Amino acid sequence: MHPLGKIVVAGLALVVFGGTAYGYANLRALDEVTRDSVIDAEGETKPGEQPADGSLDILLVGRDSRNDQQGKPLAPEMLRELRVGANGDDLTDTLMVLRIPNGTKEVKAFSIPRDSYVSMPGGKGKINSAFGRAKAAEARRLRTAGESDKAKIDQGALTAGRRATRQAVEDLTGVKIDHYAEVNLLSFYEISKAIGGVDVCLKAATKDENSGADFQAGPQRISGADALAFVRQRDGLPGTDLARVRRQQVFLAGLARQVLSAGTLADPGKLSDLIEAVKRSVVLDDSWNLLDFVAQMRGVSGGGIQFATIPVANVDYRYDPANPKATAVQVDPAAVKSFAASLIGSAAPKNSAAPKNTAAPKRPAAAPVTVDVSNASPKEGLAARVGGFLEQHGFTQGTPKTTGSRRTSLVRFGPDLAARGAEVAKLLGGLATQESASVPAGHIEVILGTVYSGPGVAGGGGAPAGPGDEPITSNGVVCVN
Structure with missing residues (x-):
C-alpha cells in the first residue's frame, strides 16, 4: 500500500496561513468543520495563551483512508479518479508537527517518517500503526461493554x-501537542484543486x-489526482523514504505560497471553494478556537515556513529477527527530542512552573570541545553540514574532511570526553560510540558512513541542506527528485 503523502495536511495549512486575509466573517463558516476530543482537557490552550x-504545537495527520470524514466509503468513480484501490486501512501515513514559537512569525515544520520504530502501548512498532492499534482495541472494548x-x-x-x-x-x-488536524485522500484532492494547483519542480x-x-522534468503546476500522485509516489525515487519526504515538504511549501498569493486571496471564488473543501474534509480537535488562532497568527508570511x-x-532497520525482510526507520528518542527543542531554543516544559524567589545555581561553562567530522559517504558536503549542525548545539566545528x-x-x-561524545552521538541520531x-x-571525531541519515542529510534533522539538496521553505520553488 502506498502511503498518503504528507501534503494531505494542506487543509489545516490553508486555514492557518490563508485565514487572516478574508476575515472573521468568512472564517465563521468553518464552524461546520468536523471536531473530535483529541486533546486532554488539562492540556487545552486558552485564547491568547x-x-x-515556548511554542504552539500543531500535529498534522494524514490518513490513507478510502472513506470520507463521515465514515462513508468513497464512490468507485472517485477512487478511480484518485488512482487508488478500494482497500484502505487504519495507518496514519502522514505525521508533521508545526512549531510556532511564542512571539514570532516563523513556523518550523518537521516531518516524522511513517515507519519510525517507536515504543507504544502494546509493544514497539511503526508509529503509523498507533492509530489502528488503539482504534481496534477501543472498538473491542465498547462491544465487550x-x-x-x-x-x-x-x-x-x-x-x-x-x-x-x-x-x-x-x-x-x-x-506537548496543543492542537490536532486530520485530512484524508479526498481532502487533499479537493483542496489542491480549490486553489488552482501548486507549482513544483x-x-x-x-x-x-x-x-x-x-x-x-522541470517546473510544472499540478493539482487534484496529479498532485496526489506527486506526493504519494514511492517507487522509482532515488534514495529512501526521506527523498519522498522532501517531495511532500516542497509541495506543502508551494501550497502555502499559493494560498498567500494575490491570485488566491483576491479571488472570492477560490476562497469559497477552499472554505467548502476544508469544511467537507478536515477534522480538528474540539478545543481549537480558529478565530483566536488566526488573530495570533497575523503577520505570518509566505516565506515564514521552514521544513x-x-x-x-x-x-533500513531490520527490527524483526524472525522476518529479516521487514524494515523500519530506527530513531533515537533522545536525539529527536533534542532536535525538536532546538527549533525554538531552550524553554521550560509545558504546564511547569519555576519556584518563586529561587535563583538557580550557576554552573561553570563547559570547556570548548571541537568536533572533527569526516565524510565516508558519497554525499557531497555532508561533513560541513553536520559540523554546522553541531556548532548550533554548542560545539566548535573542526575542518570538514573526506x-x-x-x-x-x-x-x-x-x-575525558565520554559524556560529550555520547551527547554528539545522540544529536546525530544515536550513532555508535568508541x-x-x-x-x-x-x-571528538565523527565518521559519517554511507548509511548515515541523521541531521544534514536532505535537510534531515534541521541542518542546512547541501549542494543539490536546497533547504525547503515556502519562499520559492525547490527542484527535487
Missing part, C-alpha cells in the same frame, strides 16, 4: 486512534504505475 514550552450502536462504536474508536497517535508523537518528540522525469505518477525532518539512525568509504558511522573520543586514547585532547 503563550505555551510554557455491551455497546451495540455502530455509530457510537465507530466514533469512539476513531477518537481513541487519534488520541493514541497524538500520544505517540508526544512520547517520541517531547513536544522535478530534477528528472518520472513515471510510476502504483501511484499514477507521470511527470516531466525539516527528524534525525534518524538507520533507514575519508575512505565506510558503511556505518562512528563517534570517537578520549576518556572511546579511544588516540583522539586529540579537547576533540
Whole structure:
C-alpha cells in the first residue's frame, strides 16, 4: 500500500496561513468543520495563551483512508479518479508537527517518517500503526461493554486512534501537542484543486504505475489526482523514504505560497471553494478556537515556513529477527527530542512552573570541545553540514574532511570526553560510540558512513541542506527528485 503523502495536511495549512486575509466573517463558516476530543482537557490552550514550552504545537495527520470524514466509503468513480484501490486501512501515513514559537512569525515544520520504530502501548512498532492499534482495541472494548450502536462504536474508536497517535508523537518528540488536524485522500484532492494547483519542480522525469505518477522534468503546476500522485509516489525515487519526504515538504511549501498569493486571496471564488473543501474534509480537535488562532497568527508570511525532518539512525532497520525482510526507520528518542527543542531554543516544559524567589545555581561553562567530522559517504558536503549542525548545539566545528568509504558511522573520543561524545552521538541520531586514547585532547571525531541519515542529510534533522539538496521553505520553488 502506498502511503498518503504528507501534503494531505494542506487543509489545516490553508486555514492557518490563508485565514487572516478574508476575515472573521468568512472564517465563521468553518464552524461546520468536523471536531473530535483529541486533546486532554488539562492540556487545552486558552485564547491568547503563550505555551510554557515556548511554542504552539500543531500535529498534522494524514490518513490513507478510502472513506470520507463521515465514515462513508468513497464512490468507485472517485477512487478511480484518485488512482487508488478500494482497500484502505487504519495507518496514519502522514505525521508533521508545526512549531510556532511564542512571539514570532516563523513556523518550523518537521516531518516524522511513517515507519519510525517507536515504543507504544502494546509493544514497539511503526508509529503509523498507533492509530489502528488503539482504534481496534477501543472498538473491542465498547462491544465487550455491551455497546451495540455502530455509530457510537465507530466514533469512539476513531477518537481513541487519534488520541493514541497524538500520544505517540508526544512520547517520541517531547513536544506537548496543543492542537490536532486530520485530512484524508479526498481532502487533499479537493483542496489542491480549490486553489488552482501548486507549482513544483522535478530534477528528472518520472513515471510510476502504483501511484499514477507521470511527470516531466522541470517546473510544472499540478493539482487534484496529479498532485496526489506527486506526493504519494514511492517507487522509482532515488534514495529512501526521506527523498519522498522532501517531495511532500516542497509541495506543502508551494501550497502555502499559493494560498498567500494575490491570485488566491483576491479571488472570492477560490476562497469559497477552499472554505467548502476544508469544511467537507478536515477534522480538528474540539478545543481549537480558529478565530483566536488566526488573530495570533497575523503577520505570518509566505516565506515564514521552514521544513525539516527528524534525525534518524538507520533507514533500513531490520527490527524483526524472525522476518529479516521487514524494515523500519530506527530513531533515537533522545536525539529527536533534542532536535525538536532546538527549533525554538531552550524553554521550560509545558504546564511547569519555576519556584518563586529561587535563583538557580550557576554552573561553570563547559570547556570548548571541537568536533572533527569526516565524510565516508558519497554525499557531497555532508561533513560541513553536520559540523554546522553541531556548532548550533554548542560545539566548535573542526575542518570538514573526506575519508575512505565506510558503511556505518562512528563517534570517537578520549576518556575525558565520554559524556560529550555520547551527547554528539545522540544529536546525530544515536550513532555508535568508541572511546579511544588516540583522539586529540579537547576533540571528538565523527565518521559519517554511507548509511548515515541523521541531521544534514536532505535537510534531515534541521541542518542546512547541501549542494543539490536546497533547504525547503515556502519562499520559492525547490527542484527535487
